[in-house]
Amino acid sequence: MSATRIRRFGAVLAAAAGGTSILLFTRPSIAGNDRGPSPDLVRSQINDSKAVVPSRVVQESALIAANNSNPLDILVIGGGATGCGVALDAATRGLRVGLVEREDFSSGTSSRSTKLIHGGVRYLEKAVFNLDYGQLKLVFHALEERKQVIRNAPHLSxxxxxxxxxxxxxxxxxxxxxxxxxxxxxxxxxxxxxxxxxxxxxxxxxxxxxxxxxxxxxxxxxxxxxxxxNDSRLNVGLALTAALAGAAVLNHAEVISLIKDEASNRIIGARIRNNLSGKEFDTYAKVVVNAAGPFCDSVRKLADQNVQPMIxxxxxxxxxxxxxxxxxxxxxxxxxxxxxxxxxxxxxxxxxxxxxxxxxxxxxxxxxxxxxxxxxxxxxxxxxxxxxxxxxxxxxxxxxxxxLAMDPSAKNTESISRDHVVCEDFPGLVTITGGKWTTYRRRCS
Ligand SMILES: Cc1cc2nc3c(=O)[nH]c(=O)nc-3n(C[C@H](O)[C@H](O)[C@H](O)COP(=O)(O)OP(=O)(O)OC[C@H]3O[C@@H](n4cnc5c(N)ncnc54)[C@H](O)[C@@H]3O)c2cc1C
Missing domain, CATH: 3.30.9.10 (D-Amino Acid Oxidase, subunit A, domain 2)
Known part of the structure; x- marks a missing residue:
């Protein structure tokens, strides 16, 4: 396994509100890697009351058009809170983004939650009794996010x-x-x-x-x-807002294999099957983000059969x-x-x-x-x-x-994290998993 990078997930900063009329997002300013449409332009696209989410055919065509010589910046696997949050964040930074979800948006864990946006009273209890600063930080960040999610989507929370x-x-x-x-x-x-x-x-x-x-x-x-x-509606709101911001977002589309560049040993795309039509096609991207929730290890295994499970x-x-x-x-x-x-x-x-x-x-x-x-x-x-x-x-x-995610290089399960984990244990394939719905858009620390 190549060097495994684990750090707290915070890269997903986008937030959105669902519904069709008011779609809001907050986006921090980041230096260095912004390009493409300005945040103001993306904001006006999202807030345009006449804007229509492009059809399935258009979304699929955009994914097919991302070939080896014209790759996407990011291809996201998984249309739960994590994947849709990543797609929206990246699209609002002006990146070219694709997202595929093999079932429907939010059909996985993200629609089966307790529907609380919370700091986690129980984690605070653990922080105090175990003198665990990590748990305290988790509660602190989640409380910050709790307020932000309610502010961003007052019609769904x-x-x-x-x-x-x-x-x-x-x-x-x-x-x-x-x-x-x-x-x-x-x-x-x-x-x-x-x-x-x-x-x-x-x-x-x-x-x-x-x-x-x-x-x-x-x-x-x-x-x-x-x-x-309302977890499932908020999730669909994220997917739709990402689409309005320019991401090619396709549900009932499953990643069935990953494309590797043999010379550089890097993941450069994925083979996707449209589960409604049965059609298969390749989509190329500079980075593939694995946000497949409990199925993250199945996707990691597409890169390396012998990879150590982290879920x-x-x-x-x-x-x-x-x-x-x-x-x-x-x-x-x-x-x-x-x-x-x-x-x-x-x-x-x-x-x-x-x-x-x-x-x-x-x-x-x-x-x-x-x-x-x-x-x-x-x-x-x-x-x-x-x-x-x-x-x-x-x-x-x-x-x-x-x-729940574990550092793949850890020796025991005590390192299971309640926070998100970002892990690039295969070049070109970044896995983002773990954590809570509440903290899906947390900033990178
Ligand atoms: C019972 C329960 C209660 C919870 N309650 C709360 C709560 O009250 N508050 C809170 O903040 N958090 C809560 N959580 C945690 C929260 O729900 C999860 O952290 C969050 O939903 C995870 O989202 P995800 O996008 O990572 O995973 P998922 O929502 O599972 O999304 C992953 C998606 O990837 C797709 N996928 C998998 N493989 C492929 C493939 N090969 N190609 C394409 N797509 C693929 C799946 O179909 C799935 O839709 C709860 C969790 C549970 C289990």
Whole structure:
């Protein structure tokens, strides 16, 4: 393996709002590698209310036209949050960009999240107890991004109060102090201050909250704020905005092999199959960005069959319950379940979504929620609610695979990162993976 470069991902700075009428982006100024249309021109293209996203035929033709003597600057593999964020960022810098997604945009992990834009209260807890500066930095950056995403896409995201119920006074003090620290770390990126509510006030704010759990009576709740977003629409918004900024963006188009220049041993493009028509074609690019989420290793293997895996898949399941399970504008956190995981219960499109993350899993194309995982969520929330929680109330369920990333040269899994990792372990092929939806556009440090 050639020298492996790992560094925190922050290169993706673009942000966009979905929908068709208002498409916004923020783009930092970078020196040196800008060329092509000026940011002002790209901005006017994106904000032009009469602008139309070019057709599929046009997008495919642009990818085919990128031949060996006229390569793209960047070809992105994967149309999730990471890939679309990269494509938008690069296009708004005036680079010639292509992006291919083998299914539909956001069909992978990016539409299967908890839909929170958050700093990660749990990571802050780890940062404090393990004196881990890396975790603290992660929370700090994510809180900065939380504010930015809400600012960029106010029609697809909002601040959401989340309640942490407390059944003894120690819990009240513990969560109050912890969430005040979360406010403090957020600093000027704070959404709203957290605060304590008495048991009576908590019951008024969250009418289905149990006044007693496991023989302990409710002492109150600490309410803090994070962001909530429509993950799949935000992702499609990024793809469309990238297309408006000039990127050739094609869904149902799969990279089936990589093209290598034998003389320089460099990846210089990819063979792509249009999964709707079956047509295959080659697209050349100066750099190929592998943003295939949990499938990053499959793409890396196209470059080198013997490459060491870097993805440590971790799955999470969510279920949708009827609206009466939770009030419209308030989430609930079950901070301690029987195996120590957190369960979220959040209002979502007129229903309630409940879920948890972080189970070991294998990587499959269509991850399915298992019955024991659904039951685990139902058991966890039933302790905290005064309504009968029934299996028959589950309206739908899904599972997603988090592409946690590990340094390929690391000796053990302790180096699994919650942040993005950028790795160029094959010349011309840059892999970007790991991290959270929240931090998809984070600046390079
Ligand atoms: C259960 C769960 C809950 C989560 N909750 C949150 C949350 O609340 N907040 C938060 O910030 N983060 C959350 N995350 C993390 C977040 O969802 C992910 O970090 C993010 O979505 C990863 O995006 P991605 O683009 O890297 O991967 P993906 O969204 O999986 O995108 C990769 C894409 O690549 C495509 N692809 C693969 N191979 C090829 C190929 N050969 N050719 C073309 N295309 C290909 C796939 O089809 C896929 O669409 C959660 C994750 C999970 C699993």
């Amino acid at each position: 909002n601040a959401l109060p989340c309640m942490t119920p407390c059944f003894d006074w120690f819990e009240v003090v513990y969560y109050w102090v912890g969430l005040k620290m979360y406010d403090l770390v957020a600093g000027r990126h704070l959404l709203h201050l957290s605060r304590y509510y008495s048991a009576q006030e908590s019951a008024e704010l969250f009418p289905t909250l149990a006044m007693k759990a496991k023989d302990r009576s409710l002492k109150g709740a600490v309410v803090y704020y994070d962001g909530q977003m 440590c898949p971790s799955s999470g399941v969510h279920i949708v319950l009827p609206d009466y399970y939770s009030p419209e504008g308030m989430g609930l956190i079950v901070p301690k379940t029987k195996d120590g995981r957190v369960v979220f219960m959040l209002p979502w499109l007129g229903r309630t979504v409940a879920g948890t993350t972080d189970s070991d899993t294998v990587i499959t194309l269509l991850p399915e929620p298992h019955e024991d995982e659904i039951q685990f969520i139902l058991d966890a929330i039933s302790d905290y609610l005064n309504v009968k929680v029934r299996r028959t109330d589950v309206l739908s369920a899904w599972s997603g695979i988090r592409p």
